[in-house]
Structures are given as C-alpha cells and as structure tokens.
Amino acid sequence: MAEQTMVEGSMPAVAGAPRAPAAPLVGIAVIVLVLALVPTAAQALGNPFLIKIATRIVIFSIAAVALNLVLGFGNLVSLAHAGLFGIGGYVLGIAAAQVDGEVSTMLLPATGELAILLPLAMVIAGLAAAAMGVVALRTSGAYFIMITLAFNQMLYYVFVALQQFGGEDGLQITASLTLFGRSASARVPFYYGCVAALAVVLVAMQRLVGSRFGVVLRAAAQNERRLTAIGIPPLAYKLAAFALSGALAGLAGALLAASQDFISPSDMSWVRSGDLVVMCVLGGMAYVTGPVIGACAFLVLEFVLSGWSVHWQLAFGGFIIAVVVTLRGGLMDLLRMATPGGRAP
Amino acid sequence: MTTALLIEQGLNGLQLGVQLFLMAAGLTLVFGIMNMINLTHGSLFMVGAFLAATVLAKTGSFALALVVAVPATAAAGLVLEAVVLRRFYSRGHLDQVLVTFGLIMVINELTRMMWGPVPVPMPVPQLLSGAVTVYPGITYPSFRLAILGVGLLVAAGLYVVVVHTRVGMWVRAGASDRAIASAMGVNVSLVFSLVFAAGAALAGLAGIMAGPISAVQVGMGEPVLILALVVTVIGGIGSIKGALIAALLIGLADTFGRVLLPPALGSMIIFMMMAAILAWRPRGLFPVHG
Numbered sequence: 001m002a003e004q005t006m007v008e009g010s011m012p013a014v015a016g017a018p019r020a021p022a023a024p025l026v027g028i029a030v031i032v033l034v035l036a037l038v039p040t041a042a043q044a045l046g047n048p049f050l051i052k053i054a055t056r057i058v059i060f061s062i063a064a065v066a067l068n069l070v071l072g073f074g075n076l077v078s079l080a081h082a083g084l085f086g087i088g089g090y091v092l093g094i095a096a097a098q099v100d101g102e103v104s105t106m107l108l109p110a111t112g113e114l115a116i117l118l119p120l121a122m123v124i125a126g127l128a129a130a131a132m133g134v135v136a137l138r139t140s141g142a143y144f145i146m147i148t149l150a151f152n153q154m155l156y157y158v159f160v161a162l163q164q165f166g167g168e169d170g171l172q173i174t175a176s177l178t179l180f181g182r183s184a185s186a187r188v189p190f191y192y193g194c195v196a197a198l199a200v201v202l203v204a205m206q207r208l209v210g211s212r213f214g215v216v217l218r219a220a221a222q223n224e225r226r227l228t229a230i231g232i233p234p235l236a237y238k239l240a241a242f243a244l245s246g247a248l249a250g251l252a253g254a255l256l257a258a259s260q261d262f263i264s265p266s267d268m269s270w271v272r273s274g275d276l277v278v279m280c281v282l283g284g285m286a287y288v289t290g291p292v293i294g295a296c297a298f299l300v301l302e303f304v305l306s307g308w309s310v311h312w313q314l315a316f317g318g319f320i321i322a323v324v325v326t327l328r329g330g331l332m333d334l335l336r337m338a339t340p341g342g343r344a345p
Numbered sequence: 346m347t348t349a350l351l352i353e354q355g356l357n358g359l360q361l362g363v364q365l366f367l368m369a370a371g372l373t374l375v376f377g378i379m380n381m382i383n384l385t386h387g388s389l390f391m392v393g394a395f396l397a398a399t400v401l402a403k404t405g406s407f408a409l410a411l412v413v414a415v416p417a418t419a420a421a422g423l424v425l426e427a428v429v430l431r432r433f434y435s436r437g438h439l440d441q442v443l444v445t446f447g448l449i450m451v452i453n454e455l456t457r458m459m460w461g462p463v464p465v466p467m468p469v470p471q472l473l474s475g476a477v478t479v480y481p482g483i484t485y486p487s488f489r490l491a492i493l494g495v496g497l498l499v500a501a502g503l504y505v506v507v508v509h510t511r512v513g514m515w516v517r518a519g520a521s522d523r524a525i526a527s528a529m530g531v532n533v534s535l536v537f538s539l540v541f542a543a544g545a546a547l548a549g550l551a552g553i554m555a556g557p558i559s560a561v562q563v564g565m566g567e568p569v570l571i572l573a574l575v576v577t578v579i580g581g582i583g584s585i586k587g588a589l590i591a592a593l594l595i596g597l598a599d600t601f602g603r604v605l606l607p608p609a610l611g612s613m614i615i616f617m618m619m620a621a622i623l624a625w626r627p628r629g630l631f632p633v634h635g
C-alpha cells in the first residue's frame with residue numbers, strides 16, 4: 001500500500017480512477033450508449049451526415065484516450081501522437097493499395113482485411129512509438145515536448161517525400177475493405193464497429209490505470225526519484241505506456257483511413273498533435289473518459305465555427321486560450337459538479 | 346561530388362544555418378531564462394516578413410523595410426509578452442504549449458484577414474539582385490551571400506553583448522539560475538523583457554531575409570520554428586554558443602542531406618542527428634543548467 005498512499009491526494013490526475021471502481025464504468029456505459037444511439041437519431045432526423053461526423057468523433061476519441069494514458073496519467077506531454085496516428089493510417093492505406101497493384105512493398109501484406117490490418121497498424125505504430133520513446137524518455141519536461149514535436153515532423157516530412165505513396169496529395173484507398181471476409185464499407189455498421197472499439201479501449205484503459213501498472217505510471221509522473229528508491233525502474237513503465245499509447249493512436253489512424261478511404265500527411269501534422277492535446281485538456285485529463293468528452297466538444301465546435309465563418313480559426317484559437325486560462329480540470333469537472341451527488345474534486 | 350557543388354551547397358547550408366541561428370537565439374534565451382516554451386516565435390518570423398513586404402511595396406526601399414519592420418516586430422513581441430505570455434511563466438509547460446498553440450491560430454488568422462490568403466510578393470532588393478563569382482567558374486546570388494554576412498555579423502555582435510557586457514552578464518546569470526541572479530540584485534523581469542524584444546527582433550530579421558527567397562505567406566513561420574526548436578534542443582537550452590554551433594550543423598546537414606540522399610531519407614537526416622546527439626547527451630551539446 002506504500003505506493004498507493006504516496007500517489008493519493010496531491011494531484012488532480014489521481015482523482016478519477018481507483019476510489020470507486022463502479023462509477024467510471026457507469027460513465028463509460030453512458031458514453032457508449034449515447035454514441036450507439038447516433039445512427040437511430042440520424043435516421044429519425046433524416047440527416048445521414050450526422051453519422052459521418054460522429055464517426056470522426058469516435059475515431060478521434062480513441063486517439064485522444066490513447067494520448068491521455070501518457071499525458072494525463074504519465075504527465076508526459078507528447079506532440080508525436082498525430083505522427084503515430086498517421087503511421088497507423090498509412091499501414092492500412094499502403095497495404096490496401098497493394099491489392100490493385102498500384103504500389104508494392106515487400107514489408108506489408110496486400111490485403112484489405114481489417115482483421116489483419118488493424119492489429120498490424122497497432123503493432124507497427126507501437127514499435128515506432130517504442131523507438132521514439134527510447135530517445136525521448138531519456139529526457140524530461142520541455143526537452144520531451146520539443147523532441148516529440150520534432151519526431152512528429154520527421155514522420156510528416158517522410159510521408160510528404162514518399163512520392164510512391166502519393167506524397168503531399170495523400171493516398172487514395174480504392175480496394176474494398178473487408179472484416180472477416182464481409183464488406184466493411186457500409187457506413188452504419190462501420191460506425192458501430194468504431195464505437196465497439198472505443199468501448200473496449202475505454203474499459204481496458206480504466207482497468208489499466210487502476211492496476212499496479214497504472215499506479216506506478218502515475219507515481220512516476222510525480223516523483224521518479226522516490227519510485228527508483230523503492231526499487232521500481234520508472235523508464236520501463238513509461239516506455240511501455242508510450243508504446244501502448246502509440247499502438248492505440250495507430251489503431252485510430254487506421255480507422256480514420258478506412259472511414260474516409262484516404263490518408264494524407266495533413267492528418268499527421270504537428271497541429272493535429274496539438275489538437276489531440278487540446279481534446280484531452282478540454283475534456284479533463286484526470287479521467288479516462290475525459291478525452292471523449294473533449295473530442296466531442298472540440299470537433300462539434302470546429303464544425304459549427306467553420307460553417308459560420310472563414311475566419312473561424314480566430315475564434316477557435318481564442319477558445320483554446322480561454323480554456324487554458326479558466327478551465328483547469330476540463331469539462332469533466334463541470335459535469336461532475338453539475339450531477340446530483342457529484343462533488344468538486 | 347564536384348567542387349562546384351560542394352561550394353554552392355556549403356554556402357546554402359551556412360546560409361540556412363545563420364537564419365536558424367537568428368531564430369534559435371531568441372528561443373533559447375527565452376527558454377533558458379523564463380523556462381517558457383514559446384511556440385509563437387515562428388509567428389514573429391512571419392510578422393516581420395509581412396511588415397517588411399508591405400513597407401517594401403509602399404516605398405520600394407528594402408533598407409527602409411528593414412528599418413521599420415525589425416523594431417515593429419520587436420514591439421509586437423513586447424506587446425505579446427506583456428499582454429499574454431507573462432502570465433504563463435509560472436504555469437506548467439503544458440499550459441504554455443497550449444496557450445502559444447492557440448495564439449498561433451489567432452495570429453495566423455489575423456494575418457490572413459489583413460493580407461489575404463495569397464502569398465505577398467517580396468522581390469530581392471535591386472542592389473543585391475545579381476550574382477557574385479565566389480570561386481573560378483562558380484557564381485552565387487548576392488542576396489544569399491548578404492544573408493550569410495548579416496547572420497554572421499549578428500552572431501558576432503550577440504556574442505560580444507552576451508559575453509563581454511554587463512547586460513550580457515545579467516542574461517547569462519538569469520539563464521543559468523534565475524532565482525540566485527534575482528537574489529544578487531539582477532532585475533530579471535526587466536532583463537527578460539529586453540531578451541524577449543531582442544529575440545523578436547532577430548526572428549523578424551530572419552523572416553525579412555527569408556521573404557525574398559521563400560514565399561511570404563500565412564504559416565511560413567511554423568516549419569522554421571520546428572527547425573529552430575531542433576537547434577535549441579541540440580545546442581542545449583539556454584546556450585547561445587550551443588545554438589550557433591547546432592544551427593550551422595543543422596543547416597549543413599539538412600542542405601547536404603537533401604542533395605545527396607533520396608528524398609525520404611534526406612528529410613529525416615536532421616531528426617536522426619538530433620536523436621543520435623540526444624542519446625549521447627540528453628541535455629544537448631552545451632547544457633547550461635547544472
């Protein structure tokens with residue numbers, strides 16, 4: 001219990017997980033249920049476009065939840081996650097493009113089967129994250145932020161330079177994608193699949209941050225020296241978390257590529273990495289479900305503002321600044337204070 | 346590789362290097378003294394270029410453009426520091442990254458509203474539009490040589506100020522230990538405003554000189570910002586000497602990498618270099634903080 005008492009009670013990052021194991025699962029169930037009702041609502045409203053934006057929200061939720069493992073629980077501000085997200089997207093894109101013989105590599109299978117491609121995208125993005133982590137995690141604080149930013153741009157420029165995969169224009173996926181042999185191109189079933197993936201990721205993440213691994217990760221975020229002193233090597237845990245986080249970002253990237261039949265370097269620019277960090281902070285980094293709320297708010301606001309004015313980025317930038325200045329605990333804190341029986345953390 | 350190519354690309358590399366140094370000098374000192382990650386440094390680069398392009402279009406004088414735009418960029422930097430950034434010195438790095446990320450969006454959009462989405466033309470000044478023979482049979486554009494010359498002069502000037510003057514001593518004291526420097530009677534907040542203004546002026550100068558050889562457009566600052574961050578990290582945060590050496594190293598490596606290697610590998614080379622150097626020395630080549 002020594003680790004537990006050390007972690008308890010000092011930082012907001014601790015407030016969420018281990019105290020009441022049932023409550024977070026209820027939160028996850030509510031989120032998944034609401035998301036699962038979107039296709040029905042879209043049909044009732046006669047607005048199929050709703051599903052398109054909801055798919056995007058679910059996919060970016062997975063990426064933001066992945067980032068939050070290292071950001072919210074490990075206190076590691078990574079700006080490399082759009083790059084890892086892009087790797088996942090390109091693994092799927094390149095493998096699928098090989099089916100028609102448009103491109104060929106020796107490294108990836110020529111298939112459009114998601115049951116093969118999604119795990120493959122996770123493995124490759126996870127390995128890339130581990131390789132970056134070996135260098136970046138030797139440093140800390142500001143160095144870590146700048147190095148992950150630099151690695152993100154390295155990946156971006158590499159895919160811009162790879163002309164055989166479309167270069168700056170991106171890679172169109174023309175092959176039909178399948179899941180266990182059945183076509184995966186219909187919009188509504190694909191959406192349900194994404195929601196199911198998000199549900200699995202959320203439940204697994206909730207269990208992970210409450211486990212011994214999660215406790216060590218959160219302890220490492222607060223005081224590495226103490227952790228080392230009681231005989232636990234922080235680097236190994238941080239590296240494992242970074243690799244896992246990268247693998248899940250890769251999964252999200254592959255799902256995005258599959259949903260839009262397209263992947264391009266602009267999906268992996270450092271601005272996207274910044275967006276993911278904003279989603280986590282906006283929703284509430286202390287909670288596993290926070291980034292989902294953040295991704296919803298972020299993408300809906302982006303959608304509304306961009307429909308309202310061409311100069312929407314002015315308002316959006318101002319909004320981000322306002323969030324940093326005023327909303328320290330994210331939207332989740334507001335929600336908790338608003339619910340009966342909820343308490344201010 | 347022929348001698349001609351070697352000389353030409355060598356000059357290109359050095360020229361990119363001094364431009365990166367102008368950007369990295371401000372970044373590394375702002376960082377070293379106030380422990381502040383300032384992503385808006387690239388925006389100041391852009392603002393400098395736009396202001397100069399406007400003055401140049403109105404008056405036709407490149408010299409006047411320099412004289413107006415450099416102090417104006419410094420003033421813009423001071424306003425930015427006083428109005429927003431100052432409030433974030435004591436906050437964590439995450440808040441600093443987010444607030445400057447938001448500011449980049451705001452500044453980019455304001456620039457787009459004022460100058461429009463199309464690149465603003467910025468011709469090379471008449472006096473420097475020719476080429477110079479730098480080696481029998483090899484000519485090199487005068488303007489690029491001028492950039493190299495100005496960059497080296499500024500680097501030398503900065504060295505003298507930082508290493509041999511009282512103000513420079515305050516700056517170094519602030520960078521190596523802010524609390525102790527403050528306790529010894531250095532007005533750290535004044536020094537910081539000075540450093541921020543000077544850093545903004547240098548970023549503006551770099552932007553003005555980059556204007557005629559690249560496009561003056563919204564978002565032009567971000568790629569340069571990323572390279573300058575790489576330079577800062579390799580050199581060691583807070584170290585002017587480290588920034589100069591790392592800037593030249595990155596300038597040369599990037600230029601030769603693009604010429605000699607296949608495109609995908611060439612664009613990776615400086616980041617690989619960064620990874621290798623940091624694996625060897627995690628706090629950069631010339632760490633300032635103990």
